[in-house]
Amino acid sequence: MKKILLIGASSFIGQSMVPRLGQDRIVATFHSTAIDDGVFFDPLEMDLADLPADLSGFSHAVLLYAMTSPAACHADAALSKRVNVKSAIRIIDGLADRGITPVFLSTEAVFDGKTGSYTEEDTPNPLFTYARQKYEVERYLNGLGKPALIARLARVYGSQAGDGTLFTDILHHLTRNQPIRCAGDQVFSPIHVEDAADALILLMEAGQTGTFHIGGPSAISKCEAVHMTVNRYTSLGGDYTADITACRLAEFDLAEPRPLNISLSVEKLRQTVDIGLQGPEEQCREIVERHFSALAKAKDG
Ligand SMILES: NC(=O)c1ccc[n+]([C@@H]2O[C@H](COP(=O)([O-])OP(=O)(O)OC[C@H]3O[C@@H](n4cnc5c(N)ncnc54)[C@H](OP(=O)(O)O)[C@@H]3O)[C@@H](O)[C@H]2O)c1
Secondary structure, three states: OOEEEEEOOOOHHHHHHHHHHOHHHEEEEEOOOOOOOOEEOOOOOOOHHHOOOOHHHEEEEEEOOOOOOHHHHHHOHHHHHHHHHHHHHHHHHHHHHOOOEEEEEEEHHHOOOOOOOEOOOOOOOOOOHHHHHHHHHHHHHHHHOOOOEEEEEOOEEOOOOOOOOHHHHHHHHHHOOOOEEEEOOOEEOOEEHHHHHHHHHHHHHOOOOEEEEEOOOOOEEHHHHHHHHHHHHHHOOOOOOOOEEEEOHHHOOOOOOOOOEOOEOOHHHHHHOOOOOOOHHHHHHHHHHHHHHHHHHHHHO
8 A cells, every 4th residue: 555645634534544544654635624734625626636746656545525414415415416426526537547546435324224234235225315425426436447445434433522423422411411312213333433444544455445334343223322321421420310212213303314224234344354343332431431530630630
């Protein structure tokens, strides 16, 4: 593997990849969120030729940038199509011309959620705008006849307070004693952002192409994630008395339908690279414990 272009390194996942790869091996771009040693790149208006880098030494380019909010993609379908599909295809074409392998970050949500435990052999059937856009680029890559890596990511979460991901977001509600409404029928295989970054890098280092599912080792429902966090929080002395209401995903006020069980099988990933995927239970425990250690440290002054 030569150098790697990270387009949208300012993203949550990009920020985990940067330190793992090291500045010497990458060119990291941002759009509106400036990052250390990053270069400005606007995928809508600029070409790869506009980058201040000689791309001849690059083996891969990871397309991290996207409009990632499903609600925003639906609300401005024209803009999200430009960002998520048209510019991605234009960049993919530019990479193909230069012999650089595109690494496209797709989503578990390309499936319709009727069965769960999806393998790479299962046929996608996306139900909403963002997922349809991701699948459109997947199909383009599959028809291109050039090497490409399609990484279908499950829900990615982190451990940093305030990062607004799965467990840290639940913890945010607990510390404010806010009620939580969660969908018991929404099932996914969340993966820690460090594992997701490792998986992407290992697949690139192994020269893999084709489609891979990148998810955590087990499937859980949103309500299970909530109860897991509450149990840990209260067992460590946290006081949480607000209501937790389990409901159906369809009861949330969503503009588009969402798939229910989008859990992924990660067998292909495990058989291809040597990766230890951290389970949600273990990560949830660490996140809550870290919260209480930070509180204790702050108290000690
Ligand atoms: N996080 C997940 O759970 C998850 C799951 C499945 C797939 N994915 C995919 O993985 C990739 C990274 O996800 P993430 O959650 O880490 O992303 P994120 O934190 O939401 O960041 C989005 C990135 O896209 C860039 N971006 C957004 N709108 C843009 C525009 N109009 N023009 C140029 N750049 C724009 C942002 O750049 P600036 O901030 O610099 O403007 C930022 O780098 C995305 O392709 C996403 O679809 C993520």
